[in-house]
Amino acid sequence: MKDLVTISQRLIMVGQFGLSLLMPLLMCLGGCYLLISKLGLGLWIYIPGFVFGLGGGFMTAYKFWLAVNRREKEKEKDPPAFNLHQ
Numbered sequence: 481m482k483d484l485v486t487i488s489q490r491l492i493m494v495g496q497f498g499l500s501l502l503m504p505l506l507m508c509l510g511g512c513y514l515l516i517s518k519l520g521l522g523l524w525i526y527i528p529g530f531v532f533g534l535g536g537g538f539m540t541a542y543k544f545w546l547a548v549n550r551r552e553k554e555k556e557k558d559p560p561a562f563n564l565h566q
Contacts, residue, residue: 496544509526
């Protein structure tokens with residue numbers, strides 16, 4: 481049962497990592513679409529939008545990776561004193 485919980489936690493982490501990488505890019509490209517459709521800007525606006533979206537995605541993914549590593553180090557640092565369920 482403990483393995484199933486660990487596997488499900490890992491799958492959730494992978495899904496969260498994928499979303500944190502993808503959502504800033506989609507939001508920036510959506511903003512570019514609004515700028516083109518409402519203000520009539522040229523298609524060139526997609527280039528900086530794509531660059532900023534990738535940068536934002538990588539920064540949020542990096543911060544997520546740091547948080548996961550910090551949590552793993554805390555688990556290794558403070559193991560439980562004893563476990564009654566073993």
